[in-house]
Each structure stands twice: as C-alpha cells, then as structure tokens.
Amino acid sequence: MSAPARRRSSKAPLWEPGLIPAPGGLLDWRDGKYFDRWQDLPCVLCGAPTPMRSHYGEPAHKVCPEEWITANSVEARLGRFASDVQPQRKRDDDHA
Ligand SMILES: [Zn+2]
Incomplete structure (x- = not known):
C-alpha cells in the first residue's frame, strides 16, 4: 500500500509560476507551497x-534548478522551473 501520490498531470502546474530567473540567478521559493x-x-x-x-x-532542491537553469538556459525559458509570483514590490531601496 503506497501513499496516494498527489501528483497531477505533469503538464498542469500546481500553481501559477512567476518569473524564470536568468541564468546564474536565484529562484524565489520562499512560499511554503x-x-x-x-x-x-x-x-x-x-x-x-x-x-x-x-x-x-x-x-528539486532550490539550488539544483538554479544550476540547471544556468546550464540549460534555452530549455529553461520553457518554464520548467520558475520563481514565485511576486506581489508588488513594496520597496525599491533594496540594499542587498
Ligand atoms: Zn537536487
């Protein structure tokens, strides 16, 4: 008896994806989902x-798609991995 997989069709995203990071960029996966x-x-x-x-x-570990996107920048544009949808930026003075 295996636990029921919550996997749906692999073509349907579980939630709306946000931006695809540029090669070398970081994914924003802060949401608990x-x-x-x-x-x-x-x-x-x-x-x-x-x-x-x-x-x-x-x-996927967050860092793995980040490396994958860097290594597969063309395929990455198809949206296999994407950051979370960003609500509106509250501050532009990001002093990172
Ligand atoms: Zn991994």
Whole structure:
C-alpha cells in the first residue's frame, strides 16, 4: 500500500509560476507551497531526497534548478522551473 501520490498531470502546474530567473540567478521559493512537509522525494536533478517541489510538483532542491537553469538556459525559458509570483514590490531601496 503506497501513499496516494498527489501528483497531477505533469503538464498542469500546481500553481501559477512567476518569473524564470536568468541564468546564474536565484529562484524565489520562499512560499511554503514549495515545501512538502509530508515526504522527501528524490530530486529530479541530483537524485538526493528533498522536501522541495517545483510548481510542476517536481522534487528539486532550490539550488539544483538554479544550476540547471544556468546550464540549460534555452530549455529553461520553457518554464520548467520558475520563481514565485511576486506581489508588488513594496520597496525599491533594496540594499542587498
Ligand atoms: Zn537536487
């Protein structure tokens, strides 16, 4: 008896994706929806267990898609991995 997978069709995103980071950029996966607290699954990119999920429900450490996007910048534009939708920026004086 295996736990029911909550995976839907791989073509339907689980939620609306935001921007695709530029190669070398970072994903914004701060929202809790990227975190599956029920189980770790093997990352689709490195194979190590991770609780993180993409908007397609693919298990992936945040850093793995970031590296994948950098290495596959053309395919990345298709939107396999994307940042969270940003509400409106409240401040422009980001002194990072
Ligand atoms: Zn990984």
